[in-house]
Amino acid sequence: MKTKVCLLYGGKSAEHEVSLQTAKAVTEALDLEKFDVYPVHINKEGQWIKGPKLERPAESVEDLQFSPQNQESTHPLAAFLEGGEEFDVVFPLLHGPNGEDGTVQGMLELLNIPYVGNGVLASAAGMDKVIMKHIFAEAGLAQVDYVWFMRSHWEKNQEVTYELTEKEIGYPCFVKPANLGSSVGINKCSNRDELEKAFKEAFQYDRKIIVEQGVKAREIEMGVLGNDDPKCSVPGEIVPKKEFYDYKAKYQDNSTQLIIPAEISEKVKAEMEQIAIKAFQALDCSGLVRADFFLTEDGRVLINEVNTMPGFTPVSMFPLLWKHSGLDYPQLIETLIDLAIKRHEEKQKIKYTVS
């Protein structure tokens, strides 16, 4: 019996195109002798459109984009309830809000379908930089100093928020919307003027923002894979040619260099592995995360963030880290599907009655 895999990709998000590229690559990597693959495309309007079962890998991203037949068929639930297919597992290839933040995961929980990657809690906590940092602090993980603000409070008294930031954090600092990714709405500030502009911009993207102390550091990333006994990949280094790793550097120019494995000492590597696992467990992660670190000039390891659905094209950091750790792209995908099914089985053991 073949495993029925539903690929969920696209999304009403800045990362729509990246997600399509990822989906195409995943169809190429999946062994069609072992898997029946059903595509579900979420278009830029947020409509969910189920395509026919794939007979062969997608040759282009156009093969994976479908037009809605009628309005009813574009409801998120229709993809799972109509047509009689029961998927063995769903593979969400979505990044950012409405995909990586626990919303889609919540729907799949209610439908009781196994799905790849993190659950509701880890996805939601990992999407919110403030909550994530609170949890890391509680777990005793070293990180940059930060403060955070709600838009409504800032609107009432902007001066107070700037003064507090200058007192607690100082310059340079990074201002970020709490709930985004891909560096959208993030600015580095060196003075009050830039700070005011950065607050304004960040508050356009979220009702909550975080301001962090800016550090001069190397950026090292590590893949984590597993459920209750997660394992780490080799470390990799991101070398942005720019001031920092911004949206353009991530998606639009090829200026950023990835160095795998990163040249760091065994001691630093061991420390990062320990922190990556602690972060994974503190957030109650499952399946995968990419843990991102700052390695400061004086040798301190700070956790920057974890990404619960890291970039996943074959040339993205996470798959490359695993390739260098002995797991190629098709093997990585099969491992993730396997982990999804195992976690679901584990959950079925939970008793819902009191005796």
Ligand SMILES: Nc1ncnc2c1ncn2[C@@H]1O[C@H](COP(=O)(O)OP(=O)(O)O)[C@@H](O)[C@H]1O
């Ligand atoms: N506190 C900081 N100090 C120095 N550089 C930072 C800091 N925060 C972010 N950056 C730079 O900005 C980039 C994007 O920030 P990050 O918090 O990772 O946001 P995203 O979730 O969008 O990836 C980082 O990869 C790094 O280059």
Ligand SMILES: [Mg+2]
């Ligand atoms: Mg990042």
